[in-house]
Amino acid sequence: MTYCLAIRVNKGLVFASDSRTNAGVDYVATYSKMHRFTWPGERTVVLLSAGSLATSQSVLNAINSDLEDPEAPFNLRKGKHLYDVASYIGNxxxxxxxxxxxxxxxxxxxxxxxxxxxxQIAGKTCEIYMIYPQGNYISASDDTPYLQIGENKYGKPILDRIITPNTSLEDAARCAMVSLDSTVRSNISVGLPIELAIYTGDSIDEPWHNKYRAFSPMYKSMQKQWNEGLRQAFSGLPRFDWEKEE
Amino acid sequence: MTYCLAIRVNKGLVFASDSRTNAGVDYVATYSKMHRFTWPGERTVVLLSAGSLATSQSVLNAINSDLEDPEAPFNLRKGKHLYDVASYIGNxxxxxxxxxxxxxxxxxxxxxxxxxxxxQIAGKTCEIYMIYPQGNYISASDDTPYLQIGENKYGKPILDRIITPNTSLEDAARCAMVSLDSTVRSNISVGLPIELAIYTGDSIDEPWHNKYRAFSPMYKSMQKQWNEGLRQAFSGLPRFDWEKEE
Incomplete structure (x- = not known):
């Protein structure tokens, strides 16, 4: 299993992915599922993958081969629109x-x-797409400004509560980390390190990128604060009538 | 879909269930999924159901027929142990x-x-069992003091963070409500009213029971407090390095 997430807010894009792959429960490995391609000033593309590792590695190989081949009918740099690229990857x-x-x-x-x-492609807006195994694809909307692949359920409630198009990039990134952390805790087939990328809209440059392991100070601090904050939120919940009487 | 939950803490048991049933998305109805049977001083039994409504209604009919029939080889009052009752319901x-x-x-x-x-059966401990569609069953443990049926994922992270055997009955009930509320928000096939039952261990009497609708003051207040608490917890999360510099 896998959990990958992309969020589109007005200020830019946030991407997050776990790094666990498994073939059954008795063969577990660590692979990056986040692939970044940037030509500064021209375009920046981030690809997250879930499902068969063999398929996603082959797609990555084909993407790289097409980039090296000047005769290739299409490659990541040739699409005028990001949906052209989505269609290419689906194919x-x-x-x-x-x-x-x-x-x-x-x-x-x-x-x-x-x-x-x-x-983002220079002159166009920031976009995110989810490409189905069947090759077709959808984009996010202002009402649902995020897309998930893999184990999406555990980490969805916090996204629904926090993310709107007006959310800051940093808050969206924190929300992505909480969403990943909740999933890692509940599904053993989703695992660390967590990769996080933050793309500032209209920069047309490398996204900021970091990899968080169990001992990363920011990740540990985030886990601790979130746990304490949740407990505090929980202790603030209303009492039943008979508790008030006491 | 459905979401039902039972929690076993040292002080007793908590049960919670949603009330939505559907045959496709174009036929949605409201049915109670919580069934309570109490013979004060002798035994109290709560049954939560998920899956085929026809099957669960027929099982309930059979349970009631067996209770009315003095010749029945087994019924809810005849089991010496709660696992005998689990086995009976599985059959x-x-x-x-x-x-x-x-x-x-x-x-x-x-x-x-x-x-x-x-x-609980008089003289025995409080117990909870999950009965699979195949008729076999498992009980909860101190390490995993809760059991879920139906749409269990959205509401699991909060249970994992809060519930231990030492949790009070009221806190366990509040946690169950939050767990149900998160699921209702994320899965349209899980819906209000939420039924909640709290059984005080060793009382061998009716559990306290309530039904929460969208306009129930306790439910509305719980939703509001939890939402505010989560936002506060979120706003307390650590900042990225560049945010500190500003």
């Missing part, structure tokens, strides 16, 4: 899945992978 | 499912239902 993903599907079906395994794509 | 559920399974399979529908059973 790569479908092609890769179809290649291995017959063999995988025999083993009752799946080649499916999902992606979140976000970024 | 009723399996029997009901098997009766309709062939017809349902043709319609690609499922007769599966899950139950949470909790209560």
């Amino acid at each position: 790569l993903s479908q092609k890769e899945q179809q290649q291995h599907a017959p063999a995988l079906e025999k083993s009752n395994a799946s080649a499916e992978a999902s992606f979140i794509l976000g970024g | 009723l559920s399996q029997k009901e499912q098997q009766q309709h399974a062939p017809a349902l399979e043709k319609s690609n529908a499922s007769a599966e239902a899950s139950f949470i059973l909790g209560g």
Whole structure:
């Protein structure tokens, strides 16, 4: 399993991902699921992946091959719109899945992978897309300014309460960390390190990026403060009638 | 979908359930999923149900028929241990499912239902059991002092943070309400009213019971306080380095 998240606020974009992959519970490994491509002043693209590691690695390989090949009909730098890039990644993903599907079906395994794509092309707005395993895709809206792939349920309530288009980039990043942390606690197949990227809208430059491990001071401090804050919120909840009488 | 929850703490038991049932998204109805049986001084039993409404209603009918029938080989009053009752309900559920399974399979529908059973028999300890659709069952432990059926993910993080065997009955009940509220907000197939029952250990009497609707003062106040508390907890989270510099 995996949990990846992208948030689009007025000031820019936030991306977060866990790093655990597993083939059953008896083979667990650590892989980055966040892939960043920036051509300063021209475009910046962040790709998050969930699902079959083989499929997502092959898609990444194809993306890099196309970037190296001047004859490639399309690559990350050629799309005029970010949805062109989403369509391109959906196609790569479908092609890769179809290649291995017959063999995988025999083993009752799946080649499916999902992606979140976000970024900005110079002169255009910031955008985020979720690309389904079937290759089609959707973008976020002002009413639902975030997209999730993988294990999305544990970390959703806090997003629904906090995130609006007016949320600051830093608050969106903190909310992403809390959302990831709640998921890591509840689902053993989602694990550290947590990667976080913050893209300042219209900078058309590298997003700020950090990797948080269990011992990272910021992560430890965030966990501690959140835990204490939740307990305080909990202790402030209203009493039942018979508690008031006492 | 459904979300039901039982918590076992040292002081007793807490039960909570939503009331939404649906056959697709275009047929939504309200049904109680909490069923209470008490013979003061002898035993008290609470049953929560999730899954096929037809199956859970039939199981309830069978339970009531067996209670009326002095010749019945087993009924809720006859079990020496609560696990005997769990086994009985598992059998009723399996029997009901098997009766309709062939017809349902043709319609690609499922007769599966899950139950949470909790209560106390005089002279025994308080217990809670989860009964799987297959008829087998598990009980809670001190390390995991709660059981959930239905849509369990959205409401799990707060339980993991707050509930221990030493939690007071009232705090466990407040935590159950928050857990239900988070689920109602995130999953449209889980809905109000929320039923809450609090059983004081060793009372061998009716649990305290209440039904909270959207306009119930306690529920509204709980939602408001929790929302404000969460926002306060959120605003107390650590700042990134560049925010400190400003």
